[in-house]
Amino acid sequence: MKKSSSILLSTLLVTSSLYFAPLNSAIAAEAAPNHDVHPSEKAFDQKVIARVSAERIYEDVYFLSETIGPRVTGTEEEQRAAEFIKERLLSYGYEVSTQEFSIPDKMTGHLQTSDQNEVLVSIPSGSADTPTEGITAELYDAGLGKGADFTEEAAGKIALISRGEITFREKVDNAAAAGAIGVLIYNNVDSPGPINPSLGSGEVSIPVAGITKASGEALLQDVAAQNKTVTLKVKRIENAKSQNIIATRTPQKGKDHDIVHVSAHFDSVPFAPGASDNASGTAVALELARVLKSYPIEKELRFVFVGAEEIGLVGSEHYVSQLSNEEIQRSIANFNMDMVGTSWENATAIYMNTVDGKANIVTDTAQATAKRIGTPSELVLYQRGASDHVSFHDSGIPAVNFIRREPGTANLEPYYHTPLDKVEHISIARLKEAGDLVGASVYNLVGK
Numbered sequence: 001m002k003k004s005s006s007i008l009l010s011t012l013l014v015t016s017s018l019y020f021a022p023l024n025s026a027i028a029a030e031a032a033p034n035h036d037v038h039p040s041e042k043a044f045d046q047k048v049i050a051r052v053s054a055e056r057i058y059e060d061v062y063f064l065s066e067t068i069g070p071r072v073t074g075t076e077e078e079q080r081a082a083e084f085i086k087e088r089l090l091s092y093g094y095e096v097s098t099q100e101f102s103i104p105d106k107m108t109g110h111l112q113t114s115d116q117n118e119v120l121v122s123i124p125s126g127s128a129d130t131p132t133e134g135i136t137a138e139l140y141d142a143g144l145g146k147g148a149d150f151t152e153e154a155a156g157k158i159a160l161i162s163r164g165e166i167t168f169r170e171k172v173d174n175a176a177a178a179g180a181i182g183v184l185i186y187n188n189v190d191s192p193g194p195i196n197p198s199l200g201s202g203e204v205s206i207p208v209a210g211i212t213k214a215s216g217e218a219l220l221q222d223v224a225a226q227n228k229t230v231t232l233k234v235k236r237i238e239n240a241k242s243q244n245i246i247a248t249r250t251p252q253k254g255k256d257h258d259i260v261h262v263s264a265h266f267d268s269v270p271f272a273p274g275a276s277d278n279a280s281g282t283a284v285a286l287e288l289a290r291v292l293k294s295y296p297i298e299k300e301l302r303f304v305f306v307g308a309e310e311i312g313l314v315g316s317e318h319y320v321s322q323l324s325n326e327e328i329q330r331s332i333a334n335f336n337m338d339m340v341g342t343s344w345e346n347a348t349a350i351y352m353n354t355v356d357g358k359a360n361i362v363t364d365t366a367q368a369t370a371k372r373i374g375t376p377s378e379l380v381l382y383q384r385g386a387s388d389h390v391s392f393h394d395s396g397i398p399a400v401n402f403i404r405r406e407p408g409t410a411n412l413e414p415y416y417h418t419p420l421d422k423v424e425h426i427s428i429a430r431l432k433e434a435g436d437l438v439g440a441s442v443y444n445l446v447g448k
Contacts, residue, residue, distance in 0.1 A: 071266060
């Protein structure tokens, strides 16, 4: 491990080599049963609920988020997560297939000071890359990056620029015109992760990286003021790939059955371990695949684990695009799970997001299930896209995204898309609740 300094965020990601983690909180007691429900219906639900293991779900969340860590689209970590999911599904006896697809070129980067301290960086699209060894230079304090902020001393240095007042592209263009060989743009507000500056269309002539406000201020004090150097490396990853993992069960008799899709994305954003977003949904879906692997079914059941959600629902769009018209016609429901396990105390409701804000077979089934099993959290029908249910909806398949939010405001947890999205902010009780609700709902549709 490299030594830390004031430049490093306290949230710098460190992954664990352990697979299992201790359960730090007890599972919440089941809600009181609804006595208006017929006993046979409750027995049907219990076939699922009694087998859903919160411990198993938590262990998978831990492995994905803490052992593998950030699973950025197109990286080895995303591939490792896909292989983990595939091996697990094969062990359950499913027919498993992998869909590989291309993704846009990616930019990755690394920033290190001459004191061997590392700084988290985000490389925007349109940045130039560097030689393999990177560029090493002193820093130039360019203020807000306006034309008047540069002097001839900027030539040959890496410009350190604050966000604000003019566009990121203007800042970079001004730096390049002054002879700077690179640009570091730091945020003007506190944030756990580096800023990702948008450079607009086209590429710029020099490498660019975004960093946090804390990192920028520390660089000014610890490096620029002492005429030390930094080394910036920017690499373009070309011909990158991502993948979907699909597990299928079909009824033993007949053919051309209705199809129910259960989906979750397993990638995360840069720097985020992605415990809630979306190891939680992935782990719940894996557990439901285990629970439903052998029960008799009368509809086709597909578990769809998608990559590349975080760069624009690319994985789910690819999956749906590969469905035949006949398969789409047979598809009656999509249960999509995203961020279902957050422990954020304000996220007391399970939102059922539909693209058009209208109820459908999925919301109706979930509401009926919640009444039967006594789901502790409020279920809220809400109009919202921004997850993989959009791809199913756009093809005409009734789809819902199950996600935890704050009632009234619909706010997501404060750890969303940050390095703080760790397993310590996961609720085992809420993982169990999601598994019970979605699992019993799915079985209600596909089971005999």
